[in-house]
Amino acid sequence: MTQDVPAETGVRDSYGIDYTRPVFAQLENLGDRYWEWSHVHLTPAFRRELAAARPDAQYPDSFPIFAGAWLEAQTHIRWQNVLALWGTVAAGCFVAGVLRPEVSIGPGVGWFLGGFLLWTLVEYLLHRVIFHKIPSSTMGVKFHFLAHGIHHKDPWDKTRLVFPILGAIGLAGILFAIFSLLAPQGVALMLMSGLLVGYLCYDMGHFAWHHARYKAGWFQYLKRYHLAHHYQDMDSRFGVSQPLWDWILRSGDLKV
Numbered sequence: 001m002t003q004d005v006p007a008e009t010g011v012r013d014s015y016g017i018d019y020t021r022p023v024f025a026q027l028e029n030l031g032d033r034y035w036e037w038s039h040v041h042l043t044p045a046f047r048r049e050l051a052a053a054r055p056d057a058q059y060p061d062s063f064p065i066f067a068g069a070w071l072e073a074q075t076h077i078r079w080q081n082v083l084a085l086w087g088t089v090a091a092g093c094f095v096a097g098v099l100r101p102e103v104s105i106g107p108g109v110g111w112f113l114g115g116f117l118l119w120t121l122v123e124y125l126l127h128r129v130i131f132h133k134i135p136s137s138t139m140g141v142k143f144h145f146l147a148h149g150i151h152h153k154d155p156w157d158k159t160r161l162v163f164p165i166l167g168a169i170g171l172a173g174i175l176f177a178i179f180s181l182l183a184p185q186g187v188a189l190m191l192m193s194g195l196l197v198g199y200l201c202y203d204m205g206h207f208a209w210h211h212a213r214y215k216a217g218w219f220q221y222l223k224r225y226h227l228a229h230h231y232q233d234m235d236s237r238f239g240v241s242q243p244l245w246d247w248i249l250r251s252g253d254l255k256v
Helices: 024-038 044-053 069-074 079-098 105-130 138-153 165-182 185-211 217-231 244-249
Strands: none
Touching: 024 138, 079 105, 079 165, 079 185, 105 185, 105 244, 165 185, 185 217
């Protein structure tokens, strides 16, 4: 297992972090260097060195986060699983919503579109206000690393690009509970369906911006737009699936 690699065979960076051992337990060693460290990307050469040092690892291209096998497995999420799960839930919410007596198809579609638009704002605010807030405590550092820091540290890790399913379930449950308190059940279901479709556009798009190839068009623009966030200015261009709120709130150059 990755946590059993002898210390002398470790693969370390200039900050002293050993990537052959669970990184989560080493975050406290960074102190006030965490923010800088989390935004220094792992290079392809470093990732190849790490893979060579861990030939028996289940995910040799990824560095280990947790020592426990179950927890570690939760950090590796395939986009196909996310699409299958939340696509099914979104469709189920839509069907259940339009079958409710308080929602007819016309207004129901309107609430669906409202949920979709709401997601674009949630995506933007999560990214700008929470994921890019510099943590000021040890707990804050650990939260940021799990929520977003790991992606900036290694943006090309294919199994750590989409949102972890357990975290998404918790967030979805909170949002649906809020919708149910504020609106009739049918409306809440339609809002949730639209929001989940928006979330899928975000997660599937995010994976594509890092790993799909586009020669031209809107998708190529969005790919360049997002990669500019990683490699030009991490404090701008917070929209991932689209630049709508960056345009409205003037938080990024739309030209890439």
